[in-house]
């Protein structure tokens with residue numbers, strides 16, 4: 001059901017000034033940058049506004065009080081925004097794209113949740129260190145004595161390799177390839193396709209890309225089937241990973257077992273959700289580090305203090321969470337560019353928002369996370385990069401629900417601890433080993449493909465003594 005608050009007069013929501021009859025709010029917007037267009041609207045129109053294109057209506061919110069209410073699980077639940085619903089052709093009722101009432105959501109959640117507790121991260125640590133080591137070997141081979149590297153491409157190699165191995169004991173041989181694995185290319189096209197499908201104007205631009213999309217969907221399924229097949233064919237004792245949790249439940253007739261197709265949907269969900277957003281988060285963090293030498297120096301001093309100055313040091317599990325400043329850099333990067341930039345919430349039944357505005361059952365809104373993260377509650381200069389915003393004493397003074405990079409409630413990100421451990425470990429590894437410098441002329445360009453990613457962003461690396 002679409003949001004109909006405006007037509008019922010329940011909520012007086014501003015909309016862009018230059019609205020055209022029939023077409024709606026199409027002037028000055030681009031179906032390839034819906035988030036950045038919406039961020040501009042939020043700055044102009046305030047913390048709740050409406051966008052309408054060819055009769056399709058979106059309500060976008062970034063007001064902390066509204067976001068807090070939408071987080072009330074008794075009254076609201078996850079809504080599949082059009083761009084997420086468009087991914088159902090790839091990920092079906094996998095965790096990310098399932099409707100909350102679908103039985104496979106609860107089963108998948110119960111089955112896989114134990115693999116994502118904070119303490120479960122210990123079991124992924126060695127794999128994460130191995131893959132970070134492959135990244136540094138890949139970079140070291142290119143030093144003469146400096147090397148210029150394409151950050152997003154290499155971060156994507158790293159995160160795909162990590163989730164492939166940690167989750168499914170499967171290697172994409174990411175660092176042995178000159179080009180990204182075709183899985184990544186097909187996935188990026190499929191995500192961009194879903195984003196265009198969500199926009200009535202975007203749909204008009206799809207044209208011949210539809211057949212490419214069908215080929216991409218088939219290819220992604222093929223890769224996943226190969227991951228599952230290689231496990232089933234293996235004569236070795238199965239490793240304890242996400243795939244084994246699902247296959248064992250099937251073998252042992254566990255009440256939460258899911259069938260073959262649902263396993264495929266979960267594998268593809270984790271391969272995609274488990275690397276694309278973390279790669280973006282790492283890339284934005286490295287962008288800000290390359291722009292802020294004082295932050296870089298402080299972070300390097302922290303890593304040296306915790307890990308020592310032996311540059312080949314292999315960090316222990318406990319030495320990752322001790323990088324408190326590095327973690328603040330990551331938190332602040334995810335504040336400015338939350339790489340999964342929106343989530344949608346719908347009313348479970350008729351309700352009243354902020355005690356004033358009636359919403360009918362099924363009415364939904366999009367939380368525009370980058371705008372929430374720039375709300376005045378963050379201070380007078382919310383665009384400024386300042387990791388110390390995340391000092392514990394400053395976090396305590398802010399209201400709850402102003403920081404939501406991992407979504408909300410029971411449908412919040414299951415991989416949060418995984419992403420945080422991996423990202424802090426990788427940033428620590430990079431900062432420990434290299435000095436990094438960005439091109440001073442580079443202007444941040446953010447590519448939107450459902451997720452956010454800096455593009456054409458290189459850094460120059462030099463080995464630290």
Ligand code: HEM
Nearest residue numbers: 095096273274277278281340343406407411413414415419
């Ligand atoms: C910095 C990295 C990450 C960010 C910013 C992020 C963000 C998010 C957000 C905002 C949601 C909620 C979406 C919604 O409500 O519609 C979500 C859900 C999800 N994320 Fe993440 N994520 C990250 C990393 C990961 C990783 C590493 C994994 C897996 C290893 C993962 C797996 C998932 C899954 C499966 C869901 C759906 C959960 C459910 O509905 O039950 N994410 N993520």
